[in-house]
Amino acid sequence: MKTVTKKILALTGNEAAAYAMKQINPDVVAAYPITPASEIVQIFSKYVSDGVVDTEFVPVESEHSAISVCVGASAAGARIMTATASQGLALMHEILYIAASLRLPIVMVVGNRALSAPINIHCDHSDTMGSRDSGWIQMYCENADEVYHTLIAAVKIAETANLPCMVTMDGFIVTHGMENVEVLEDGEVQEFVGKRNPLYSVLDIENPITIGPLDLYDYYFEHKRSQLEGVLNAKKIIPAVIDEYNKKFDKNIPSFVEEYRTEDAEIVIVAMSSAAGTLKEVVDIEREKGEKIGLLRLKVFRPFPHEILREKLKNVKVLGVMDRAETFSTMGGPVSIEVKAALYPLEKRPLLQDFIFGLGGREFTLENALEVVDILKKIKKEEKVSEEFIYIGIKE
Amino acid sequence: MKRVLSLKELSERTNGLAPGHRACAGCPFPSIVRMVLGSSDYPVVVANATGCMEVVTTIFPYTAWSVPWIHSAFENAGATVSGVESAFKALKRKGVIPEDKKINFIAFGGDGGTYDIGFQSLSGAIERGHNFLYVLYDNQAYMNTGVQRSSATPYGAHTTTSPAGKRIPGKMQHRKDITEIVAAHGIPYVAQASPSHWADLVKKVRRALEIEGPKFIAVISPCVPGWGYDESESIELTRLAVETCFWPLYEVDHGVYKVNYRPREKLPVKVWLEKQARFKHLLDKPELIDEIQKKVDEKWERLLRLDGQKIF
Numbered sequence: 087m088k089t090v091t092k093k094i095l096a097l098t099g100n101e102a103a104a105y106a107m108k109q110i111n112p113d114v115v116a117a118y119p120i121t122p123a124s125e126i127v128q129i130f131s132k133y134v135s136d137g138v139v140d141t142e143f144v145p146v147e148s149e150h151s152a153i154s155v156c157v158g159a160s161a162a163g164a165r166i167m168t169a170t171a172s173q174g175l176a177l178m179h180e181i182l183y184i185a186a187s188l189r190l191p192i193v194m195v196v197g198n199r200a201l202s203a204p205i206n207i208h209c210d211h212s213d214t215m216g217s218r219d220s221g222w223i224q225m226y227c228e229n230a231d232e233v234y235h236t237l238i239a240a241v242k243i244a245e246t247a248n249l250p251c252m253v254t255m256d257g258f259i260v261t262h263g264m265e266n267v268e269v270l271e272d273g274e275v276q277e278f279v280g281k282r283n284p285l286y287s288v289l290d291i292e293n294p295i296t297i298g299p300l301d302l303y304d305y306y307f308e309h310k311r312s313q314l315e316g317v318l319n320a321k322k323i324i325p326a327v328i329d330e331y332n333k334k335f336d337k338n339i340p341s342f343v344e345e346y347r348t349e350d351a352e353i354v355i356v357a358m359s360s361a362a363g364t365l366k367e368v369v370d371i372e373r374e375k376g377e378k379i380g381l382l383r384l385k386v387f388r389p390f391p392h393e394i395l396r397e398k399l400k401n402v403k404v405l406g407v408m409d410r411a412e413t414f415s416t417m418g419g420p421v422s423i424e425v426k427a428a429l430y431p432l433e434k435r436p437l438l439q440d441f442i443f444g445l446g447g448r449e450f451t452l453e454n455a456l457e458v459v460d461i462l463k464k465i466k467k468e469e470k471v472s473e474e475f476i477y478i479g480i481k482e
Numbered sequence: 483m484k485r486v487l488s489l490k491e492l493s494e495r496t497n498g499l500a501p502g503h504r505a506c507a508g509c510p511f512p513s514i515v516r517m518v519l520g521s522s523d524y525p526v527v528v529a530n531a532t533g534c535m536e537v538v539t540t541i542f543p544y545t546a547w548s549v550p551w552i553h554s555a556f557e558n559a560g561a562t563v564s565g566v567e568s569a570f571k572a573l574k575r576k577g578v579i580p581e582d583k584k585i586n587f588i589a590f591g592g593d594g595g596t597y598d599i600g601f602q603s604l605s606g607a608i609e610r611g612h613n614f615l616y617v618l619y620d621n622q623a624y625m626n627t628g629v630q631r632s633s634a635t636p637y638g639a640h641t642t643t644s645p646a647g648k649r650i651p652g653k654m655q656h657r658k659d660i661t662e663i664v665a666a667h668g669i670p671y672v673a674q675a676s677p678s679h680w681a682d683l684v685k686k687v688r689r690a691l692e693i694e695g696p697k698f699i700a701v702i703s704p705c706v707p708g709w710g711y712d713e714s715e716s717i718e719l720t721r722l723a724v725e726t727c728f729w730p731l732y733e734v735d736h737g738v739y740k741v742n743y744r745p746r747e748k749l750p751v752k753v754w755l756e757k758q759a760r761f762k763h764l765l766d767k768p769e770l771i772d773e774i775q776k777k778v779d780e781k782w783e784r785l786l787r788l789d790g791q792k793i794f
Contacts, residue, residue: 103595113569113572113573113576114565114568114569114572116564116565116568122727140572140575141572142568142571142572144564144568144573144610145610146561146563146564146606146610147603147605147606147609148601148602148606150557150558150561150602150603151558151560151561151564151602151603151606151607152561154554154555154558154561154562154564154565154603154669155561155562155564155565155568156565157554157558157562158529158552158554158561158562158563158564158565158566158567158568158569159563159565159568160568160569161552161565161566162566162570163564163569164569164572164573165569166569171606175724181555181556181558183552184554184555188554213683222532283626288550288551288566289550289569289579289585290550290553290572291525291527291550294547294548294549294551295550295551296540296545296547296551297535297550297551297552297553298540298552298553298554299541299542299544299545300534300536300537300539300540300541300542301538301541301542302542305542305543309542311649349600358718376695382630392531405793414748
């Protein structure tokens with residue numbers, strides 16, 4: 087039997103992310119710490135000041151400039167990381183598309199927080215859901231340990247796929263909550279991420295290239311199609327890198343989805359991020375009572391793992407989908423809409439109920455989770471869904 | 483390093499931007515770009531804001547740039563060049579790039595991408611002290627998109643969003659003084675130049691490139707369709723802008739002001755205005771021309787005082 091000595095640290099999600107960044111030792115980190123404040127940047131700048139990393143830290147004047155610096159630096163062939171949340175991510179919006187379209191690997195940590203107005207600093211997914219079609223890979227983590235490991239893997243994923251990648255965690259719930267994080271040795275991290283081998287660099291004087299030219303109707307369409315090819319390719323790279331990571335470090339971090347007691351389940355709840363923790367507890371309670379219920383945690387939202395969902399959910403009778411963001415489409419949250427689309431080709435589709443919860447940091451309690459299960463059991467019994475979406479935990 | 487280049491020397495160093503770009507006939511900025519790139523003794527990497535220059539020098543699969551070039555968006559040339567320069571520093575520190583490798587980083591932006599939408603990005607980049615030269619080519623409106631007013635548009639000028647109408651005679655605000663605003667950041671080198679005075683322009687670029695840290699040079703760049711004049715007169719218009727002191731040639735080198743050219747006889751600004759269709763509605767409104775002249779005089783006298791020169 088292999089003996090692995092494991093080092094466990096008590097870290098918040100922010101600290102875990104900053105710790106991973108320290109061990110990755112990126113070439114350039116550009117970040118704006120506010121809108122709302124991301125502690126990751128503060129912790130990381132201390133590493134810079136103490137000489138623990140030899141990263142070029144660029145403390146910019148806005149998130150728009152943060153991501154613009156990342157674009158310039160990544161085009162120069164360097165390894166790049168940044169961190170943001172909420173309004174800051176919204177301010178980056180324009181350049182997110184440019185980073186992805188120029189096929190520039192950049193790894194960004196996001197503490198998921200609500201968008202204004204009203205101004206709020208607490209958790210929901212409206213920020214990253216707003217950038218879901220920007221061409222970035224999006225990985226939503228459940229806890230601090232998963233953030234740490236996913237972030238290290240994300241560097242390799244982004245640089246192999248030549249795509250930027252967001253690694254997200256729930257604001258406050260995970261960013262500020264302290265948990266056990268099993269960390270690797272610095273050398274192990276360095277060995278895993280290796281060196282970046284850029285395809286092109288704007289610093290290559292001998293082979294000058296033009297990056298970001300005007301591109302009209304005669305080529306733009308083909309470039310978008312080839313960008314999609316890159317994303318399709320990422321669908322192979324993500325599980326390959328995560329598998330390699332898990333094998334190498336004896337871990338079990340999920341790549342696209344995590345299944346929790348879904349074997350023979352007639353009711354399955356699809357959820358993302360930290361809410362999965364509460365829902366796993368409810369699944370245990372219900373399983374005790376003999377209910378065939380399970381949880382499928384969706385970790386990667388972009389690219390969307392529709393093939394996996396279609397396969398895993400094809401025999402489920404009732405599906406509950408948890409959405410921590412609104413679309414204002416009047417047909418529910420973003421996750422439910424995508425899950426519905428993924429299951430559409432099935433001949434026999436499960437009954438599906440969307441739940442909107444936790445906007446602006448409203449706590450998602452065990453009682454709320456039990457209410458979700460009660461509604462799903464009722465749907466199973468009555469064999470019909472009567473509401474397009476249900477707001478859970480809202481004051482009437 | 484000698485700061486002055488002969489015309490012959492300069493003519494042998496202008497291959498950074500190839501012919502075959504699609505700038506309008508008479509547009510002076512290709513010449514400005516060639517002079518700027520030709521002034522560098524080391525390899526150059528260019529970052530470009532969205533605008534005329536980006537549009538006419540590239541269209542996939544073609545490019546007029548024979549130096550590495552990056553364009554990201556309209557308002558972020560300052561941040562983009564910061565990123566490239568930071569990566570260069572980091573990769574040197576980590577031994578990926580040899581320690582003695584020299585590259586000059588140059589950002590080009592028009593007035594929209596500099597005075598207006600790109601102002602914050604530029605201000606942040608120079609405050610952080612990145613080692614780069616920012617060259618503004620100032621054609622005084624959003625020319626690429628159809629001559630909309632910018633904060634660089636002069637008082638009284640007709641643009642498509644400050645049209646000279648029955649009630650309002652063009653733009654009713656004076657232009658922002660970007661050179662002074664950049665100088666107020668306290669960066670090592672700030673200058674104003676004109677393609678009419680090419681030797682001065684080249685000297686300024688070469689002086690700027692000697693200095694470690696952020697540098698800024700504003701270059702006047704007339705726009706044939708936007709200003710409304712004969713395409714053969716671009717350089718003449720920049721000369722008149724200098725001779726009327728509408729566009730003084732000066733520099734602020736480590737905080738020290740120097741007026742580089744003092745016209746023997748300062749021409750009235752009307753001489754410059756009346757050559758351009760964008761001001762033609764002002765010609766029968768002497769009070770508006772007086773207002774422009776007043777502002778030109780104020781600024782010119784202030785500059786002379788800063789340089790310690792006698793005003794009269």
